[in-house]
Amino acid sequence: MCIKGFFMFKYIFSLSPSITSILVGIFLQKMSTFMTLPFIAIFLANNTNLSPTKIGIIIGTAPLAGICSSFIGGYLSDKLGRKNILLLTVFTSTLILFSFFLATQIANMEIKIFTFTILCVFSGISSGVYEPVATAFLSDLAPPSLKGVIFQLRYFSLNFGAAIGPMIGLLLNSNGVGISFLYAGFLYIIYFSVFFILMKKNIHSVPTFSGKRHSFKESCSIIVHDKKMLYLILSCILIIFCYNQITTTFPQIMNQEVKNGIEYYSYFLTTNGILVILLQGSLYRVTRKIGLLKSLILGSALLAVGFLSLTINLNSIFILILSVILITSGEILVFPISNELIDTFAPPHMRGAYFGAASFKNLGSVLGPIWGGFLLTHLGSSFLFVSIAIISLIAPFICIAGQKEKGLSKLRV
Known part of the structure; x- marks a missing residue:
């Protein structure tokens, strides 16, 4: 049964480069989140005088901002194109990750807390926009007969990223809190470059839809x-x-x-x-x-x-x-x-x-x-x-x- 359970992964090699790149992006987005988000709480607890409740509020701004921004991001992708919105969110996420790293170096406590709060909000917005737009883009690109498989592979990508993200973050942060932000930022630079090239090469394979x-x-x-x-x-x-x-x-x-x-x-x-x-x-x-x-x-x-x-x-x-x-x-x-x-x-x-x-x-x-x-x-x-x-x-x-x-x-x- 376990061997049969892997049957859908054979489809990975038959997927278009565009679909594969989006699945990789979903994996990287979730992995980078779990590489960094748990350690934001640890960093704030060790380097500020904030109570656990206040730290929780700061961390909680990210998912709340994501919920509020998702519909707007999805709507804009209908108007401006999925590719453009995805490229923008990947680029924005890269800047946010590097900004988190720089924020760990701030000496003034009040400025540090304010900066982390703002960055958590922007991180939530970026993630909140990326996930639904990436899912909609997968649906656009997927052959009807493979949509179910592709949604399952998307779910696998999310889980795999969430599983290994904390372990990588733990290893990286053993050399100093904040270094995981730097590595995640470099990963995003590589992904942005590859995704941009793939979208440029496969621009004619991106479907367009009629309708008001x-x-x-x-x-x-x-x-x-x-x-x-x-x-x-x-x-x-x-x-x-x-x-x-x-x-x-x-x-x-x-x-x-x-x-x-x-x-x-x-x-x-x-x-x-x-x-x-x-x-x-x-x-x-x-x-x-x-x-x-x-x-x-x-x-x-x-x-x-x-x-x-x-x-x-x-x-x-x-x-x-x-x-x-x-x-x-x-x-x-x-x-x-x-x-x-x-x-x-x-x-x-x-x-x-x-x-x-x-x-x-x-x-x-x-x-x-x-x-x-x-x-x-x-x-x-x-x-x-x-x-x-x-x-x-x-x-x-x-x-x-x-x-x-x-x-x-x-x-x-």
């Missing part, structure tokens, strides 16, 4: 009145809210309730990353057999059972292994499929705006730590896990409730 070019106000109105899209975003917010507990409240629970809990939690995350690689291909085949919406239901159900299993006995290795298998299988089914659903909803000439609007699903990552922490503090870990299991089960049916009969034939419910 809507104003920003018109684009907002179209998406706001698209119930299928709005219900999908709400469904994704709830699922991300639940899944976010694995990286926010769950490590706190492991630390408080389990002997050597942090060590077991690190094994949990490592196993999760390995399983994504091993199971992704096999579960992709399942989605092709049963259809997108049924896969969404199945994935959410696996997440729910995985969360419920954590209420049994966190000191049991067997329970932890069972839960990570269930939760990982659920996330592999749910997250790439959400992009495929967005692709089916979006008119080709509005893909950027639609994928940008879909970034509002990341509100689940903003709300997750707040409400998860509240439930954990006042009602305990078991209540938290049962609650997110119930929400996970409900979430896909919200998406289904937004579907109209005309749109269902394409989705194979």
